[in-house]
Amino acid sequence: MAEERKPTDQDTLARIRDLVAEEKALRDRQRRALRETGADPETPACAAGPGRGLPQLADGLGQLDARFRCDRGGWRAQRVGSGRVSGPRRLASAAARAARPCRWAAVSAQVFDGVDTQLSQYAYLVSLLPPRVVDDLGAPVRLARRRYASYTPDPATAGRRGLLVGAQNTFAAIGAADDEPGFIAFYRRCRLVTERLWPTLLEPLRTRTQMHRHVLDGNRPEADAAWRAITEEPIGHAIAAAVGNDLVRGVIATDALIGTFAGVNDPSLRQNICLLYHLLGGGTGHWDVPVGGMGSVTAALAAAATSHGAEIVTGADVYAVDPEGEVWYRCGGEECRIRAESSWPASPRWCWPTCWASPGRHWPRAARSR
Known part of the structure; x- marks a missing residue:
């Protein structure tokens, strides 16, 4: 018996295109039907x-x-x-x-x-x-602070082990102990930007230049690098520089990609905007729960x-x-x-x-x- 082929990303995109085409065809039929009855289709x-x-x-x-x-x-x-x-x-x-x-x-x-x-x-x-x-x-x-931020099963072990991010991280369980410092440092650098952006949400919208100056206020060179990584370059560059394990990279990339259909190196920087949504809350990125x-x-x-x-x-x-x-x-x-x-x-x-x-x-x- 032939093994059933798993759907790929291309299959998913093709299905989405089919659904969009069906939607357009349905609306065209509705408009034609209204015209035939003498009604205004609009x-x-x-x-x-x-x-x-x-x-x-x-x-x-x-x-x-x-x-x-x-x-x-x-x-x-x-x-x-x-x-x-x-x-x-x-x-x-x-x-x-x-x-x-x-x-x-x-x-x-x-x-x-x-x-x-x-x-x-x-x-x-x-x-x-x-x-x-x-x-x-x-x-x-x-609101209450969660004990654990995320858990990601490791496909290499068929899900028997995984990466738990929380008070006690389990990077060693997936063979990525060396990536734990880089993982923590990545989010710490992001907070150099988000901790300055968060209070401005209830203020008049600033220009890009004004916001950049606000983030750098206090002569913080590391904040300038974080600003460039988040607002000027595809976030995939910063992720790859921070950690090496593919699963750990995927955990960070999830914050940037979910719901976007973008890639971590997409020149549109849609993934960077998504990352900001996930990390902006409270200036810390903690997902408190009600x-x-x-x-x-x-x-x-x-x-x-x-x-x-x-x-x-x-x-x-x-x-x-x-x-x-x-x-x-x-x-x-x-x-x-x-x-x-x-x-x-x-x-x-x-x-x-x-x-x-x-x-x-x-x-x-x-x-x-x-």
Whole structure:
């Protein structure tokens, strides 16, 4: 019997291309079908029932309800203001902007039967929530330091041994004892940059030159080398210089590559941006975890938001957010899309004056899966 061939990276990319082609063909068929019925193919429509899925939105002039009327062509949005379907992190924005009454959607679920903890695929990003924001909102969010950062089975031993990173590292177990100092030094050098970047997240955005000067403040030559490694050169160079074992390199590279489809030596430096996301939290890169799971964070932020008059909508499963202003979500068994013009909370001078929803299927691009 012939041995079954394992899928390669090329197979995966080919499958993704097929899915994108299927998506385009499906939308083309939908547009043709609408034209044949005499309908405007660009008319927004939402298949969700009345009052579900599309969030109630508001702009600076006051609150506008997202109401629906029933047409033969489906449920259509009549009036839409400004706002956005949101994950747990955006509840902080909802609370902070509660002077504008809005409805927001949060995503978390009880994924383990019998375990009363609400989890989210975005749970690790809680480390990017500045304590000052939590304190200002009065949200009782409790975070705990993990004993172990990661564990990676060693393929060379069929997973019988592996690399445990934590209070007691196990580099020797995979034959990489000599790499432990380099591994520790790599992340120490990265902190020379992230410890200066982290406090600026709540300040006006600085230019690249200003930020470089801020990182080097105090005449720190080693910080200059770390800045170049993270912002100017593919991070693969620094990883290769720091450690030699392939598995150890892979552990570091995971921080840079997950969700990007980039390589460690990609000239686009997308992998460097991803690395910063993973190491920026608290300026240290520690992935603290919320006591009680992300459900506890959601509950705390929701309480802070509602105490200031915000309204929260649940039951809409948000699965893709496009930086251009489109949000894809599932509601009542249907897949819908909301298009809006606005900014993220970091740019409050913008608003979302218009929004429309339409049924559709979407395969989010990998580069935006973060």
